[in-house]
Amino acid sequence: MSRTFLITGASKGIGLALARRLIRDGHAVVGLARHATPDFPGTLVSVDLADAGATEAVLAELSTRFRFDGVVNNVGLVRPQRLGALELRAFDDVMRVNLHPALQAVQALLPGMTERGWGRIVNISSLTVLGSVERTAYAAAKAALVSFSRSWALELASTGISVNAVSPGPTETELFRANNPPGSDGERRYLAGVPMGRFGQPDEIAAAIAFLLSDEAAFITGQTIHVDGGASIGKAAF
Template sequence: MNQAVGRVAVVTGAARGIGQAIAVRLAEDGLAVAALDLDGAAAKATAERIIAAGGRASGIEADIADPDAVAAAIDIVNTELGLPAVLVNNAGVTRDNLLFKMTIEDWETVMGVHLRGAFLMTRAVQKYMVDAGWGRIVNLSSVSALGNRGQANYAAAKAGLQGFTRTLAIELGRFGITANAVAPGFIATDMTRATAERVGVPFDDYAAAAAERIPVGRPGRPEDIAHVVSFFASEGAGFVSGQIVYAAGGPSN
């Protein structure tokens, strides 16, 4: 039996897109899921979808860059679902611009959600995992970690998450906790639609152009990423830690 079944997973940025797909998949795997998002109503909608399918879930509004909000959210998780055993740091934002146009606010907003948020969330839940002697941490990086025009802030944050992941694996492995990261390529989401809009290209054309560069010949879907996270969160992944998987339809690194 998969010992992850019945445990509690916390997924940030779970209101839509990749985060929602991950939350739904982990619930299908038998985990109770806390869906966290700055958009509280949408987080609750994700939870309601899981509950309607027979799962256990709670939708929680939280600003993961705020330590007090993180602490309050984890208290709710503990009360409504139980102690967290799986954490998926998925929440993310973009504030794309060329370096000479990028503002300090653009930089700090992206760093705050991706790096500060992942740090605060991980620090808040790791003690429960250590006490239990079992835990799974999955961070969402990106192929942009390899560099991408107009995304100096996003690329730096996603590369930072890879170093964060490897360090967590080293520090927490002795406690039965693994840490891994998924680096998606082009995935059809609201975020990539916003990028297409920013560069003034219809999304269908933008996605078709991306597909031409992807060896498998299609854009990714949120569910493609959820499948990888499902493995990392499983009992069977206990000997896999500190790894970065580029889920991009072909080799990226």
């Protein structure tokens, strides 16, 4: 059955890989992102998701045009800062971008999904929730998305709507590579924490998300799926 999914932060990286996968599987995709991309496979709407008013207006308008079956809260913002230098303004920016659009998107789509008795909500968390330097704000926001998933799953358990989180490890996106080029200290540091000895690919993260959006995942709710090459369980023994 063809369904319609909303993806925030859809113009690049994991969001774009997921959009392409869902389109290949016969679904319709509406993406939200600050900047347009010429090769987006579905409908891409330009909006600053840090702007609550603009986000609310776009979601209200889209809800009149599309019958959404689910949402993937993928948009994120990272502002790396050490504890002693952490600025409250930067902390608030990270929390706002990672959390406010997720809540707004779910609230906008919830009435329709509840009415139809079917829905999927997937929140994109991060391996950093287990601890990471210079990630006080980002890790806290991503941990909150895990908490959202568990609380919402309980509230919606009898409605036909499932809520889960996907927690990627180091993933080879354009942004990741820009900050950690081949042969760099950053690359070596990240690889040292992945037992499989390689980075994830956006398509591999997208595959896990797509499964949670499917009919086959109907009995899975309130869970966090780590897609991280084993990084969340420890280092490989040699």
